[in-house]
Amino acid sequence: MMCNPDQVAVDADHVVTTDDFRTFFPEFCDATKYPGNLIVTYLQIGVQFVSISRWQQSWKLGACLFAAHELTMGTIATKAAATGVPGQATGIVSAKSVGPVSKSYDTSSAMFSDAGYFNLTTYGQRYWYFMRLFGTGGVQL
Template sequence: MTLTDFRTDFPEFTDTAKYTDASITFWMGIAVSLVNPDRWGVLTDQGIELVTAHHLVLAQRDQAAAAVGGVPGEVKGPTASKSVDKVSVSYDTGAVALTDAGFWNLTTYGVRFMTIARTMGAGGMQL
């Protein structure tokens, strides 16, 4: 798994000013410790990429908040509704949130990771 592989598989992270090589490498290093290759097998790299993407999105939210004088690291859940002038929209966040997934529900990458991770622990394992 390389930085180039990650950017190829997740082209939404190709903006090197927004998603620096250093930040991707940092989160990828953490992701490696969270994805057990004995369990994930041929999907190990995909698990690492999903964890990395999840953390990059959260880090970018923190950077965006700090850039406008907000509080970086403030915990916020998924947006359920939003209004601008006379227009409003709301979403059923419960329809896409995984039960007991906690902070992994904060991004679509986290939800994808947890969906796959839950199947990785199913059944027996022979080494």
């Protein structure tokens, strides 16, 4: 098997590429903001968290969702660093006020009580949702 810097190979039959990632998530197509080597780094980690025997044909989606979550978390950290507080932990904003105007959101319907860190992005929430489905053998009650 040839070594390609734009792909992660689990074995000869299971390869995920930056093109696969960008096909699933075209919002990450800007190679300047989201370079291929960074995507590959997160895909390398993601394939370790996705059981091919459970996810089957959807395993690429799982690895890509994991990578998208991590890229988004990196973007959040970059924005925090721009304010002079790199690595600052934040939660999900459920209310915001500007002067006399305020707006709040009910985030409970979009969060999983046991997902913790993965609740911080929509990609993480989707990863968690599918992980739970595939982790239980595809049975949903």
